[in-house]
Amino acid sequence: QVQLQESGPGLVKPSGTLSLTCIVSGDSIYNYYWSWIRQPPGKGLEWLGHIYYSGNTDYNPSLKSRVTLSVDTSKNQFSLKLISVTAADTAVYYCARVEPMDQSLTWGRGTLVTVSS
Amino acid sequence: DIRLTQSPSSLSASVGDRVTITCRASQSVRNYLNWYQQRSGKAPQRLIFAVSTLQSGVPSRFSGGGSGTDFTLTISSLQPEDVATYYCQQSYSTPYTFGQGTKVEI
Numbered sequence: 102q103v104q105l106q107e108s109g110p111g112l113v114k115p116s117g118t119l120s121l122t123c124i125v126s127g128d129s130i131y132n133y134y135w136s137w138i139r140q141p142p143g144k145g146l147e148w149l150g151h152i153y154y155s156g157n158t159d160y161n162p163s164l165k166s167r168v169t170l171s172v173d174t175s176k177n178q179f180s181l182k183l184i185s186v187t188a189a190d191t192a193v194y195y196c197a198r199v200e201p202m203d204q205s206l207t208w209g210r211g212t213l214v215t216v217s218s
Numbered sequence: 219d220i221r222l223t224q225s226p227s228s229l230s231a232s233v234g235d236r237v238t239i240t241c242r243a244s245q246s247v248r249n250y251l252n253w254y255q256q257r258s259g260k261a262p263q264r265l266i267f268a269v270s271t272l273q274s275g276v277p278s279r280f281s282g283g284g285s286g287t288d289f290t291l292t293i294s295s296l297q298p299e300d301v302a303t304y305y306c307q308q309s310y311s312t313p314y315t316f317g318q319g320t321k322v323e324i
Binding site: 136145146147148150151159161162163195199200202203204205206207208209210211 | 219249250252254261262263264267268271305307309312313314315316317318319
């Protein structure tokens with residue numbers, strides 16, 4: 102079964118760039134959409150966007166100007182980049198696979214990113 | 219964006235009780251409605267997809283129902299391991315959105 106593991110810095114400075122990678126194991130990255138979701142401490146879930154293995158993307162309009170998703174099929178991984186971060190971007194960031202029949206989500210374990218100087 | 223409203227926001231029930239959580243969408247999401255369970259400090263896990271299909275391994279005391287804009291998640295006999303926050307999610311149109319969550323306690 103597929104396993105997803107997020108990796109990246111746990112601390113980012115305000116106005117900096119948050120960069121995370123999700124390594125996919127147990128299945129191919131081909132023929133799926135791959136999502137990023139975040140959850141501020143003690144709060145609910147926010148979908149950031151998804152990317153197809155071919156590179157097609159769809160972003161949440163609330164973040165569209167700041168977020169970029171990319172995919173590396175040779176490494177079976179995909180990535181998130183969020184620019185101009187503030188303390189409001191402090192959250193646990195999850196990567197997930199979008200299931201093709203119903204677009205429900207299979208989640209990674211998540212990684213906490215704190216924005217602080 | 220499609221807004222999902224869950225009720226109640228939290229509940230406390232006894233072991234063995236029947237528990238029902240509702241999720242109302244601001245417009246029809248057809249059958250693209252999913253439920254996730256998030257235990258404390260853990261990632262959400264898919265519980266039910268496409269309104270009523272149980273994820274493999276999920277106990278049969280969980281069930282989902284509804285259509286269009288009104289959906290339910292029912293736990294027929296609450297168990298201690300069901301303590302968690304439950305989220306509904308619509309995957310009908312992007313941006314995908316989630317309900318605000320329902321915290322279930324014993």
